[in-house]
Amino acid sequence: MSGTGQRRSGRTRSAAGSQRRRTSRPTEKGLIPLLAGIAREVDRSVQKPPTKGTTRTKYQVVALLVREERASVKADGTLSASKREEELKRLDGLATILAKIAARDTSLLSLLAEDARVSDAARNYKATVLKAAGREVPDEPEPPAPVTPPPGAEKRVVPQSAISYQLANPFLAPDFAAAQERAVQPRRLAGWELLEPLFRSFEHDTSGVRACMELPEPAALAQSRARPPLGRTLMPHQAQVVAAAAQGHRTFLLADEPGLGKTAQALLAAEAADAFPLLVVVPNVVKTNWAHEVDLWIPHRRATVVHGDGDQVDAFADVVVVNYEILDRHVGWFGDLGFRGMVVDEAHFIKNKGSQRSQHVLALSERIRERQARPLLMALTGTPLINDIEDFRAIWELLGWIDDERPIGALMQALEDTGLTPADRRFSAAARGAVIDRGIVRRRKVDVAADIPARRVADLPVELDGPVGRSIRAAEAALAARMVEQYHRAVAARGDDAVEGIDLELAKRIATSELKDSDEKTSGENVFTMVRRIGQAKATLAADYAAQLARNVGKVVFFAKHIDVMDTAEQLFADRGITYASIRGDQTRAARDRNVKAFTEDPDVQIVVCSLMAAGVGLNLQVASNLVLAELSWTDAEQTQAIDRIHRIGQSEPVTAWRIIAAQTIDAKIAELIDSKAGLAAAALDGVDVEEGSTSTDVQLDALIALLVDALEAEGIG
Known part of the structure; x- marks a missing residue:
């Protein structure tokens, strides 16, 4: 009995103790304890992914109320200093819980943004929480009407480098003189339709004269900041455009034929106008070449090429090069960067104003002109007109000569200054001249034949993107690694630890062996298959x-x-x-x-x-x-x-x-x-001694030697 009684007594005590443990302290009242309880619920839910929609709603409401309660506590003059400090400390604890929850599911961070959308479900739940805490539910303001995003907005990105640039340059204030530049109101020409007569003047009043503005003599460039770097010279026709920019001209439709160096003219014109940072919009095939030309003509400036989402872009660079195909992703942050100039290569690509490509280019030009009184704007194309005289419209709008309805700025002033109206017979010729003077430049090879060599080879570097490009670079790295391994084995085998630098004779023997193996192999990666794959990738x-x-x-x-x-x-x-x-x-x-x-x-x-x-x-x-x-x-x-x-x-x-x-x-x-090796044959004909064996094998062998030497130098040898 006693044992049984003791066991019962033990069970009774145990049950009582258990009961005591289950008895919670009285529930705290008020908003902060209620929010803490909801936050713990959210925390438990997030630990069992995926995070449900109701959990996301609760998380956002807790965050909103913590933010509002913090502001209320700070503004409440009835609270003592100690009470205010206590309340803020409790809110800090809640904020810490929310941060830990977001660390588990980072997608929740988007709900904390100032402009994050608050759904109807979240508003209703917020009202329920406030009522449960004994708080009055304030009237919610009417949600703003939905804004239709611009075309392509869903693709837009903002690279981290661009964010860093904006943080480092927070005071990029617009130049309000830009408004004065455009605010020329028609007086005598008010009410006249002007765009159509302007376009037609290039059809009916050409008088056999090529459209080209009057350009200064190249000598005018002598005192300019835009002199070419040491070792490079501008041809006279190129120097004329740069000199015009140095004298203050800021808009150009540069329609020279290919081969006349439009890229160099544009870059040095930007230097003359101090138009940096400079945005350059180009076709994909010449994107890499523009960066290369920056290195050649303005080497003290830094260029960055935008690829894909711009993860590697340098927003602090002087020249930002982007291709038309990805412009829709970057047009947002481009508009806020503070460009002082813009060059559009192959500008006939924007002739269709209804296309998204054209709309993005024109919007960027407008944004630059809003912020900068006299930006450098250049449209480069060998064919400004393709199908119709109306092809001029988008290019002239890009340059800020016209808008949708009429000429603007300096062009309107020039038309007013003619003293003529479209009803006058002389208006067409005068109007054509006014447009040309705004910056149309057209030269053909035959016109400047004396300036340029009778023949020249112009290299156009291209970037091999995507899996094919990565595969080719990986194969090249593997080939270099194979030769480097052979080099190290040979050095180790001869036991010569005192060798300094790269043994070029040994490098040549290894490259010769690799070339012989490549010639004999019928499969596997070698110099010949690599070059073949590069050709296919460039096609x-x-x-x-x-x-x-x-x-x-x-x-x-x-x-x-x-x-x-x-x-x-x-x-x-x-x-x-x-x-x-x-x-x-x-x-x-x-x-x-x-x-x-x-x-x-x-x-x-x-x-x-x-x-x-x-x-x-x-x-x-x-x-x-x-x-x-x-x-x-x-x-x-x-x-x-x-x-x-x-x-x-x-x-x-x-x-x-x-x-x-x-x-x-x-x-x-x-x-x-x-x-x-190009001069070897000519040198031989001129009687100069040349090395024997200047054959294709020499190039193949030297290419392999160069690949090996570069890899060894990358290891710190040499």
Whole structure:
């Protein structure tokens, strides 16, 4: 009995103790304890993902009420200092809980933003919590009407670098003189329709004179800040545009033909106008080349190229280069960066004002003109008119000469100053002159032939993006690593620890061995397969540039080494409605002659696609003065033979060969090596001794040596 009694007594005591433990202290009243309880519920829920919508609503309401209660406590004059401190401390504890919850599910952070949307469900729940805490529920203001986002807003990004720039430059105040620049009100011309007469003046009143503003003499550039860097010189026609910018001209429609150096003119004009930071909008194929030209012409300035979402962009750079295709993602932060100038390359891309591309470019131009009284604005295109005189409209609007309804600013003032109206016979010529004086510049190769070499090779670096580019760079790194390993093994085997720097003789032996192995291998990655893959990766970019050239200057010769590169190019031309001819090694003589005749005699055939091997000799294609080399040959002789198809007796214009180079790959090194050996044949003919064996093998071997040496230097050797 006693044992049983004791056991019962024990159970009784245990139950009583358990009961005592389950008995909670009286529930605290008030808003803060209630919010703490809800926060703990949210915390438990977030630990079991995914986070439900009701949990997100509770989290947002707690955060809103903590924020409001903190403001209320600070403003409450009836509270003692100690009571206020106590309440704020409790609210800080709640804020800490909310921060820990957000660390578990970072998507909740978006609910804390000042402009975060508060749903109807959240408003209702907030009212319920306030009532439960014994608080009055204030009347909620009417939610603002939904704002229709601009086209493409859902794609927009703001790179971290841009945020850092804005934080570092918080006082980018607009220059209100910009409004005065535009505020020219028509007086005598009020009520007249002016845009249509302006456009038509370029159709009916040309008088056989090319549209080109009066430009200063190149000597005017001598005292300018925009002198070219040491070792580089501007051609006289280029220096004229830069001198005009140095003298204060700020808007240009630069319509020079390709090959006349529009990029250099634009960059040095920006230097003359101190138009930095400068925004440059370009087609994708020339994006990398613009950064390269910045290094050449204004090396003291820093350029950044925007790729994708701009994760690697440097918003502090002097020149920001972006391509049309991704402009929609960046137009938001571009508008707030404070650009003082804008260059739009291949500006005919914006001729359709209804396109999203055009709207973004025009909006950025407007934003820059709002903030800056006299920004530098340049539209670069060899073909400002493609289908109709109305193609001028978007470009003139970009430059700030007109708006949707009429001329504005200095152009309107110039028209007023003519003293004429569209009813006067002389108005058309005067109006055309007024527009040209705003900054139309047009020169052709034949006009400035004395300025430029009879033939030149212009390198166009392109970036190989995406998986293909990464694969090629990885293969190149693997090849370099393989040779580096052989080098280290050879150094270790001979036991010579005293070697300083790179043993170039050993490097040459390893490269020779690698080249021999590459020649004998039928599979696996080697220098030949790498160069072949680079050519395939460049095919679309090279064809795209050839298509742009054809649109700007007429007939173009396109050279490639491999059939698949030619196939890719021809498919792109077909897709764009460009008529082309083809010259390949497997054609009969009759077929080849038909294609040559089509290119040289049919004005509708804009491009001839040629095999470097089949068409490198024996053809006369001098009807063209522009040539695209999509793939590199292994010798300068092959390259020269291709160029000689258009640079021959009877050619009336300077010849430009556009060589497409894959930046940051072995392609760039091969181009350098070809150029370094270019003078050997001429030197031999002039009686100068030259080293023997200047063959394709030399270029291949030297390319491998350079790859190995660069990798060793990257390790700190040498």
